Every structure is written in C-alpha cells, then in structure tokens.
Amino acid sequence: MKVGVDYYPEHWDVAMWEQDARQMREAGIKIVRLAEFAWSRLEPTEGQFDFDWLDRAIAVLSGQGLEVVLGTPTATPPVWLTTDYPDVLPVDNKGHTHYAGVRLHRCYNSPSLRKYGARIIEKLTQHYGSNPAVIGWQTDNELAANDCHCENCTRKFRSWLQEKYKTLPELNREWGTVVWSGEYSDWAQVKTPLGGSPFLNPSFLLDFRRFSSDTVADFNRFQAALLRENSPGKFVTHNLWGYPVSADYYDMFDSMDFASVDYYPATDLLDDSKSRMYHGALTLDLTRGVKQKNFWVMEQLSGTPGCWYPMSRTPFPGMIRAYAWQSVSRGADTIVQFRWRSARIGAEQFWHGLLDHHGEPGRRYKEFVQFSEEVNRLAPLLEGTTLDNDVAMLFSHEQLNAFQIQPQADGFDYLTNFKSLHTGLMSMGVSTDVLNWRSDFQGYKLVIAPMLYLINDEIADKLREYVSNGGKLVLTTRTGVKNMNNVCLPNRLPNLLTELAGVYVDEYDPVGKDTQKILLQNDQAYSCSQWCDVLTPVTAETIATYESEYFADRAAITRNVVCAGSVYYIGTILDADANRALLRRIASEAGIDFQLNVPEGVEVTTRSTEGRSLRFILNLSKDSKVLSIPKGDYVSAISGDRLQGGIIELQPGEVEILVQGTEEGYSKLWQSRN
Known part of the structure; x- marks a missing residue:
C-alpha cells in the first residue's frame, strides 16, 4: 500500500526539482507518475529525441527514494505530427476536423498515429525499460471512444461489419434497414453515422459504438504489447475516467495487469449539475470489478477542480483524507494524488493540486500528509486484504449505450438507476461487487441484474442456472426488451426471462416524472416514478401493488420461487426509502448480514x-x-x-x-x- 503524486517537471524550473523531490519524500510519498503529456518535449521535432530532461528528473526523484510510473504520451500528439500527418486528427460526424490544442486529439485508426506512437513508445521503453526507478507504465490517458468519422474509421467500420454480418442481406435483415428505405445494395454505401441525428437506425448506432469501443481496446493492446516487449517484468495499467463513457472498460482492460481510475468525488452540492457527473463509491466498485481485483487510483482529488467548467467548491476540512481512505476501503492499493503543484500555465491552472500556486503548504497539504503517514504506518495491516462480498450487481456498457441511443422516459437513466440500487445496499452497510454482466456470478448469494434491456440466450441461461442452484436474483423493469442487435423481441416482456420471473408485463406506462404510489406487503406506502410495468403474475407472488392511477391494485413487484432459488421482479423505479425497505427483505432472505440505517453520508x-x-x-x-x-x-x-x-x-x-x-x-x- 503506497501513496504518490502526479508531477510535471517539464512545467517547472529545473531548480525546483530537488526541493520538490525532497518535500515529497518528507510527506511520505513513494510513487510519482510522469510524462503522460510530454510528447513534444520527448520528441521536439520528427525523429529527434530528447530524454535528457526526463533522465535528470527521474534521477532527482529516485535520489530521494521515489519510484516512477511513466505514461506513454499518445494522448497529446505534438504539433509537428498533426501538421505533417493530418490523418492523426479525428473527424466529427459533420465532417469537421478536431484540431490540436486541447488533448485527446487523435484517431485510434490513424496509420500515422500507430506508426509514430509505436516509435515513441519503443524509444521510451528501450531507454527506461531497465531503469530500476521505473516500476511500471500507464498507457495513454483516460481513453474513450472519440466518435471519429474519418476515411480510415469508415473503412475499418465497414470491415468490422463485414466480419460480423458476412453479407449485406444479413446486415439489412439484422438492422431492419427496410424502415425508411435504408436498405444497402453495396458495401461502399455503408458509412459511419454521419450528421449526428439521434434518430438514425438504433441497431446501426449501437454497432458503431461497439466498433468505436473495440477500436479503443485494440489501441490499448497495441501499446501494451510494445511496453511488455521492451520492459518485461514491469506492470502495465491505464487510468480510466469515471463513468459513463461509451467504450467498454472490460474489453479495454483485458491487456492491462490491473485497473487504475482517476477519481474526483464531487465537492459541490448534491443537486449541482457538476456533481451529477461523479458517482462516488459506485465508480470505485465499478473499477474494482473491471479486473475483479484490487486497483490503483492514478489521480485522486487534491483541491478545487476547475477547467472544463467553472471552479467547484474547495474540499471541506477532512474531505481529502476521508475520500482517499474511501478509495482504499473499496480496494485501492495505491493512491496517487493529482497533482503535486497547481499549474501556473495552460488550461488546468485552476484544477488545484496539493500545493497552491504560491507553493506554500496549507490545510489541504497537511491533510494529505496525515493520510500519507497513516497509510505508511498501516501498510503491513492492509497488505493482502481485499473485499469479499456476497452481493453482485451486473453492469453492462451495451445496456448503457442502448439506453443513451433511445431514451426510455423522462428522467430514466441507466447509470442513475443502477446507482440508486447500489446506494440502497450501501445504506444497509452491504458492500457490493459490480461485475461485467457476462462474468461468472454463480458463487454469490444475491445477484442484482438491473435493466437487461438487451438480452440473449447465453445470459438468460446463466441466470436460470444461478437461480436453479439456489441463488437469489433481482430483475427490474426494461428487461428483455431487445435482442443484441437492438431489435425489439416479439413476445411479452420480460421475454426470455418470463418463465424464470413467473410474471409478464401486461402493459407499461413511461410515467417519467409523474410520481406514483406503491404499497409493499407490510402496508407501507412509498413513491415510484419514471416507469411502471403493469404486471400479471403467473407463478409469482405479489410483493407490492400500485396505489395510483388506472393501474391501482395491479402488481408492481413480484417474487417467484424456482427450485431452491427465487426471483424478484421490480416493475418500476423506486424511491430511496422503498429501495431500502425492499432490499432489506431480499438481503434477509438471501442470508446476508446487514446493518440497518447507516446514516446518509x-x-x-x-x-x-x-x-x-x-x-x-x-x-x-x-x-x-x-x-x-x-x-x-x-x-x-x-x-x-x-x-x-x-x-x-x-x-x-x-x-x-x-x-x-x-x-x-x-x-x-x-x-x-x-
């Protein structure tokens, strides 16, 4: 268990490096991440490399006993590269080039990016692969699908579709292109989804997101292979950005040794628009589930955020330490704070680090030092520990993307609704593993599989096996709506899971923000909203009924006994109190220890x-x-x-x-x- 900082020696006078390194050591820091945005300093002009400054920086840091993680600099191609090889730059759905000057201005399918990216990575690994101060590598920075529509991506997308569907008639049939005369008669007609309309064929849009995600994963594998070739025995990781993103993290990290995350818990009020970007404990549980093992935080909140929006609130006293320990509590084995010094130059001048622009230690720095001292002291106690949970929640990037393509109701959001169930479990003191929905979940006492909008026989069979073996399963509304090509299935919902759930959806009402009432079996009334499935139990018992509008007295939540297991079907989106009441009942049935009434916060x-x-x-x-x-x-x-x-x-x-x-x-x- 170690603590570290992100540091940008290229931004500061060389005379400051020794002081910074010494102060880092005195603060209990063990690890420093370097160079993930430094391509223009490492290769100032094409083919001319300068590692002297980085050699000196690493020597200064290692001289104070600090270990180094190096980033590959492909997130920020230098100006000479984007000027001389413009295919590096992505193209948006209107045909406009994304110009250099911010960051992440690169197309993963660009031949030039692959060629010159491979060269800088090879030079770095050859130079630093045997350096004992360099303990590992971070690929790129916060990879995400960048929705590129350049000629290279168009060709690659067409090939991706040919591999999947083989023939044009098959693609036309699976996508349902007969609607609105969208049928293709030649492969050359198939392009990326140009124009940006949200009303294009939803099967087309979902496949393009899958293609874009596969492209990111391939780019990460490409880098990992180069790093391992020249730097054997040293770890390779990547720093994911918090959810939601369209790229599938489970595929993206298959080439990584462990997952890392950049974690910035919200400092603003809970109803502030910026704070809703961050998902707190759920982000950490999602990260742990990517590789189903402990992880790193490669960027942890150190001060007031501000760059991509107006500045947020300053972390309140105790927040930096408490949230760093939160990361540890949910499986982080290393915490790297972003950043050591607040930048005086560039766009992120107001994304504050441990030291403000004046460089003098203050409240936040002292709080970090307290955390650092505690981690270093308790490292023997933390060594080898991890989370061992009885509950799993199944997460799916494919469901997330499908819901974003076709929003279901006013206020209905996949990640927000997923988080509400996760929060309900946390309020009982129940810790949860958040897994790829395709993972093996057979060993858990309770599995919550929310909003399985897309479904196939494979996942349906796994759920049946789990319940037949005695598992307790929770399904929710908007389950079994479509096949994996984003086409509606022909039978009553929840379709492939109707028999398992012992109930079918007679009709549904996308009630949106029109709040409805339900009555649980204990005669306690609660609220629900967004969506109401009007249920007809077949073999299931009714757990809750609606108490409002035309569907009053109809089933809203059911429970079906199957062999030694049971299946709950939640036909609506419950409020926080209802979630807690229902989850307490389900956890008790599943034999899960829980502590009632963990206070909010x-x-x-x-x-x-x-x-x-x-x-x-x-x-x-x-x-x-x-x-x-x-x-x-x-x-x-x-x-x-x-x-x-x-x-x-x-x-x-x-x-x-x-x-x-x-x-x-x-x-x-x-x-x-x-």
Whole structure:
C-alpha cells in the first residue's frame, strides 16, 4: 500500500526539482507518475529525441527514494505530427476536423498515429525499460471512444461489419434497414453515422459504438504489447475516467495487469449539475470489478477542480483524507494524488493540486500528509486484504449505450438507476461487487441484474442456472426488451426471462416524472416514478401493488420461487426509502448480514484476509454522524484503542478503521503501530 503524486517537471524550473523531490519524500510519498503529456518535449521535432530532461528528473526523484510510473504520451500528439500527418486528427460526424490544442486529439485508426506512437513508445521503453526507478507504465490517458468519422474509421467500420454480418442481406435483415428505405445494395454505401441525428437506425448506432469501443481496446493492446516487449517484468495499467463513457472498460482492460481510475468525488452540492457527473463509491466498485481485483487510483482529488467548467467548491476540512481512505476501503492499493503543484500555465491552472500556486503548504497539504503517514504506518495491516462480498450487481456498457441511443422516459437513466440500487445496499452497510454482466456470478448469494434491456440466450441461461442452484436474483423493469442487435423481441416482456420471473408485463406506462404510489406487503406506502410495468403474475407472488392511477391494485413487484432459488421482479423505479425497505427483505432472505440505517453520508466497508479484517467507517459528509456498530472485539487502527462495538460518533470527514482478527492478525496491527 503506497501513496504518490502526479508531477510535471517539464512545467517547472529545473531548480525546483530537488526541493520538490525532497518535500515529497518528507510527506511520505513513494510513487510519482510522469510524462503522460510530454510528447513534444520527448520528441521536439520528427525523429529527434530528447530524454535528457526526463533522465535528470527521474534521477532527482529516485535520489530521494521515489519510484516512477511513466505514461506513454499518445494522448497529446505534438504539433509537428498533426501538421505533417493530418490523418492523426479525428473527424466529427459533420465532417469537421478536431484540431490540436486541447488533448485527446487523435484517431485510434490513424496509420500515422500507430506508426509514430509505436516509435515513441519503443524509444521510451528501450531507454527506461531497465531503469530500476521505473516500476511500471500507464498507457495513454483516460481513453474513450472519440466518435471519429474519418476515411480510415469508415473503412475499418465497414470491415468490422463485414466480419460480423458476412453479407449485406444479413446486415439489412439484422438492422431492419427496410424502415425508411435504408436498405444497402453495396458495401461502399455503408458509412459511419454521419450528421449526428439521434434518430438514425438504433441497431446501426449501437454497432458503431461497439466498433468505436473495440477500436479503443485494440489501441490499448497495441501499446501494451510494445511496453511488455521492451520492459518485461514491469506492470502495465491505464487510468480510466469515471463513468459513463461509451467504450467498454472490460474489453479495454483485458491487456492491462490491473485497473487504475482517476477519481474526483464531487465537492459541490448534491443537486449541482457538476456533481451529477461523479458517482462516488459506485465508480470505485465499478473499477474494482473491471479486473475483479484490487486497483490503483492514478489521480485522486487534491483541491478545487476547475477547467472544463467553472471552479467547484474547495474540499471541506477532512474531505481529502476521508475520500482517499474511501478509495482504499473499496480496494485501492495505491493512491496517487493529482497533482503535486497547481499549474501556473495552460488550461488546468485552476484544477488545484496539493500545493497552491504560491507553493506554500496549507490545510489541504497537511491533510494529505496525515493520510500519507497513516497509510505508511498501516501498510503491513492492509497488505493482502481485499473485499469479499456476497452481493453482485451486473453492469453492462451495451445496456448503457442502448439506453443513451433511445431514451426510455423522462428522467430514466441507466447509470442513475443502477446507482440508486447500489446506494440502497450501501445504506444497509452491504458492500457490493459490480461485475461485467457476462462474468461468472454463480458463487454469490444475491445477484442484482438491473435493466437487461438487451438480452440473449447465453445470459438468460446463466441466470436460470444461478437461480436453479439456489441463488437469489433481482430483475427490474426494461428487461428483455431487445435482442443484441437492438431489435425489439416479439413476445411479452420480460421475454426470455418470463418463465424464470413467473410474471409478464401486461402493459407499461413511461410515467417519467409523474410520481406514483406503491404499497409493499407490510402496508407501507412509498413513491415510484419514471416507469411502471403493469404486471400479471403467473407463478409469482405479489410483493407490492400500485396505489395510483388506472393501474391501482395491479402488481408492481413480484417474487417467484424456482427450485431452491427465487426471483424478484421490480416493475418500476423506486424511491430511496422503498429501495431500502425492499432490499432489506431480499438481503434477509438471501442470508446476508446487514446493518440497518447507516446514516446518509456514512459508508461502511470491509477489507479482509486470513487472520484479520478491517472495517472502514467513513463520514464523508460535512455533518456529525452517529452509528451503531455490532458488538465485538475491535481495535482502532487509527488510535490503537480497544472497542466493544455500540454507538460511535463521527465528526465531519472522520475516519475509523476497526480491526478484528486472530492473535496473528492483531500482530500486524501492533507491527503497524510500532
């Protein structure tokens, strides 16, 4: 377990490097990421390479005992490259070139990008592959599908479709191009979705997103192969940007040793438009699920964000430390803060780092140093621990993309609704693995598979097997609507899962923001919105009924017993209170331990290994919170005090880590405290 910083020595006077490196070491920093945007300094003109400055920077850092992660610089092609080889630049759906000057201005299918990208990566790996200070590599930066419509992408997309569908008649049939006279009679007619209309054929649009995602994954594999060839034995990772993005992270990371994420929890009010971009704990659980193992945070919030929008709020006292521990609590083994110094030049001058523009340590820096000291002290205790959860939620980039292509109702959003279920589990103290929906989930006590809008026999069979073996499954509205080519299926919803769910959808009402009422079996009334499936149970029992409008008294939520398992079908989008009430019932049936009424803003998670477990209790809010902990023999990893459970009070931003274990496990604690 280590802490680090992102550093840009090329932005600062050489005379400052020694001071920075020394101060980093004194702050407990072990790792520094470098060079991911430095192509123009590494290759100032075509074929002329200059590594002297980076050699010196690495020597200064390693002289203070700091390890280095190098980034490949392909996210920012230099001006000479985009000027002399314009095919590097992507083209939008109106035929306009994306010009250089920001970043990520590159087409993954550009022959020139591949040629000169390979050359700079080969030069870097040949030069630094055996450098003992360089421990690993980060590919590019925040890869995402860039919706390119250049000639190279058009040709590649056409080939991708030919590989998938073989013949034009098959493509026409699977896409349903007969609608609006869209049938193709020659492969040369098939282009990328030009014009940007959201009303183009939805099968066409989904396949283009898949193609774009496959292109990103191939670009990452291309880099990984080069890195491993010349730098064997050193890790390769990538820093994903938080959700939602159109590229499929599960494919993108198949060539990586582990996942990394850039994590900027919202500093603004919860209803602020910027804060809705960030998904907090869900982002971290999604990242852990990408490779189904612990991960790194390659960029962690250090100060006020600001560049792509007006500046956000300054992190409140305790926030930097608390959210860094949140990342650790959900599986991060290394936390790298963005950035060491706030930039004085360029577009990100107001995306603040640990040190403000004046360079003098302040409140945020001191808070980071506290976190760093704690991590370094507790590293023996954290070593080898990970999360071992009984609940899995199945996430799908394909569903996300399909819902974005054809919005279902006013306010209906795949990721937001996914997050509401995830939040409901967190409010009970239940930690969750978020998995690729195609992964093996058979070993979990409870599986939540929300909004399986696209479905095929493969996933339907896996769900049947899981339930038949005693699993508890939760399905939701908008399940079984379409096949994998984004074409509506012909039978009653939920189609391939109707028999498993023991219920069918008689009709549905996209109620949007018109709030409706439901009544759970305990006669408690709750609210719902967005969508209402009017259900007809066949073998299922009714768990909740609607209590409003023309579908009053009709089934809204059902439960079906299948062999040793059971299936819940939630036919609407429940409010937070209803989610908690229903999930408590389901968790209890599944035999999952949960703690009722975790206060809003508080998170409880557990990392464990043989001999010890660490329960993280984090107050991520600006208010004091009170929480009841089950009785037990605990030792605080923070203070060293012994506790027996019961009521604990957490101040704003306060962190508690309670250790339970065998005597051998406790010895790790005493080792960390000495």
